[in-house]
Amino acid sequence: MAGLRGAAAIVGVADEVSPTGELGSSGRALEAAVIKQALDDAGLTLADVDGVCHSASSMGLAEYLGIHPTFTDSTNTGGSSFEVHAEHAAAAIAAGLCEVVVSVYASTPRSDRRDGKPRRRPDLGVNNPLVDWELPYGLRLPMAPYAMAATRHMAEFGTTSEQLAQIAVSTRAWAGLNERARYRQAITIDDVLASPMECSPLHLLDCCLVTDGAGAFVMTSAARARTLAKPPVYVLGAGTCHDHSIISQMPDLTTTPGVISGANAFAMAGITPSDVDLLMGYDSFTITALLHLEDLGFCAKGEGGPFVEDGKTAPGGSLPMNTNGGGLSYTHPGMYGMFLIVEAVKQLRGECGERQLESPEIAVAHGSGIVLSCMSTLVLGTEATR
Amino acid sequence: MSTKVPADTPLRMEPPISPGAEPFWEATRECRLVLPWCLACERPFFYPREVCPLCLGTAIAWRPATGTGVVYSFTIENRPATAGFSMGKPYVVALVELDEGVRLMGNIVGCPPEKTEVGMPVSVTWEALSDGRHLPLFEPRREENAR
Structure with missing residues (x-):
């Protein structure tokens, strides 16, 4: 399956987060601000954009920005929406429907709660x-x-609370290296187990944060990407x-559709798990990340617990996972998938400061949406991998 | 964890009756658990809907279920999802696999939450709703009820 391999590249990214968990703006203004940052990062302007993706309203966004895109995508698959946008955008660019696509996300649940704004409720x-x-x-x-x-x-597999807790501990160690993370102080397995039991067997520290946050990416064709400001990160x-x-x-509650999304993405890229230098695996909860490790083939089904036990996903480990500090410690505004892409791109471009991996060439951004419902896997690589 | 709940707060959000599920809810008025069976596939499915999710067939028969099954998975919720639920006490939300092979959600009642286990045999029990229907819940199966 050659498919989209190398046809398009992410050329600009940006995200807005805060150690306080709160941002000073919201809504379209915040979306526009983060789009501007991502376009500046790419060395492009709004006039170059002819494709838009938004998880609720690509038409409303385009109107607000005053642009007239020829590619539009309002797909919402929950937290994996932005991996799906990237997949669709790459396909649209490869098919010649458009040349420069922007996807954006902004959500401010933390300051909304502070301000007494009503929560979104399911349609009853x-x-x-x-x-x-x-x-x-x-x-x-x-x-x-x-x-x-x-x-x-x-x-089914004898997985323990201690093993799940290790994921939170390893992820927090990455957050300790990221000055923009919400929580940076090291934690232990005992800290996780001593935190309040929310829904058994998940403790508070097995659960992601609730923070404000925003992010955007810009994608274009491989040919145009090579003319721009930053090194292209190829899909x-x-x-x-x-x-x-x-x-x-x-x-099957222990097997996600990531088995299929992952196998298809890896086959298209022509890689196996051993080729992956960085896994950005959606961590809404510790169990979510554990299921990704199994379903993407980093270990066998049922062996996720023993696999993470030695801290191999932490700084210095053999499989760096969620180097920004993840949804568990960096930020989680509700649909976190955008931040997986932003971090993967920054790592592949070598822009991550203290937490920077040594010359990573292949990163996987694996989004999970709704309740383990929709998995979307992106394999991203540097010029050397194309 | 105790939560102060006004006395008139409804304990549950009562389910609406969606198209295709009318016979299911009608049977619950007599505390009978029935399942939709696709006559083409000769298989039951759940949740109830207008067409068979295996073949899109519309020839559907409603047949009595044994009402027995096992706990497929569960969680003990220490904080209520809605203000009045369980009056602030911990409660169990489980997925139950019926003998017929379909899976449905229910609360486990009739035993302390911490006694719930994956694989535990359960049988259906009923809680009255405000309109004469009943909501299926599950309780540990007693020996004399076991088939």
Whole structure:
């Protein structure tokens, strides 16, 4: 499957986060600000943009920006939306539908809560299976479905709370090297286990943050990418798969559709897990990251617990994972997938300061949306890998 | 963890009746658990809908379920999802695999939350809703109920 390999490249990225977890702006203004940063990063201007992606309203965004794109994508698959946008954008660029695509995300749940703004609620009408068959049982979202996946993983494979906690500990160690991370102080397995039990077996420190945040990427053709300001980061492979929308419909709670999205993306890129220098694996919860390690083939199904135990995903380990500090310690505004891409690109360009990996060439950004529902995998690489 | 809850707060969000699920809810008025079976596939499916999710067939029969199964997975929720739920006490949300092979969500009642286990045999029990329907829940299966 050659597919999209090397046809398009990410040429600009930006993200806005704060150690306080709060940002001073929101909505379209914040989206526009982060788009400007990403375009500046690429050495492009708004006039160059002929494709837009937004997880809710690509048309509203284009109107706000005053542009007239020939490629538009409002796909929403939850947290993996931005990996899906990147896949679609690469396909559209390869097919000649457009040349410069921007995807953007901004969300400010933390300052919204401070300001007393109402939370988004699910539509309680008919024809919503979540309302009919799950919410009457007091299902706490988003934690409870992930907790049930963890319970099942423990029962089938003997995975322990200590092993899940190690993921939070290793990720926090990366956050300690990132001055923009929300939480940087080192934690121990005991700290995780002593934190309040939210939905068993997940403790508070097994759960991602709730912060404000925004991010954007700019993608263009490989040919144009080589004329721009920064080294191109090529899309070597992309794959997406979803198999359910509500947790009671997930075929197997210990196996995500990442098995398929990952295999397709790796095949397109012509790589195996041993070629991956950096895994940016969506960590809404510790169990989420553990399932990615298994489903992408870094270890066998059921062996994620023993695999992470020695800290190999932490700084200095053999498989760096979530080097920005992840959704667990860096930022998590609700749909975190944009930040996976931003960090992967910055690492491949060597811009990560204290946490910079030594000459990484291949990074994987693996997004997870809704309740382990939609997985989307991007394989990104430097010029040497194209 | 205790949460102060006004006395008139509804305990549960009551489910609406979506198209295709009317026979399911009608049977619950008599505390009967029925499942939709696709007549072409000769297989049950859940949740109820207008077409079979295996073949898109519309010939669907409603057949009684045994009402017994095992816990596929669960979580103990220490903080309620909605203000009135469980009156602030910890409660279990589980996925139950019925003998017929379909999986549905329910609370596990009739035992302390911490006694719940994956693989635990359970049988259906009912909680009255405000409109005469009943909501299926599950409780540990007693020996005399085991098939």
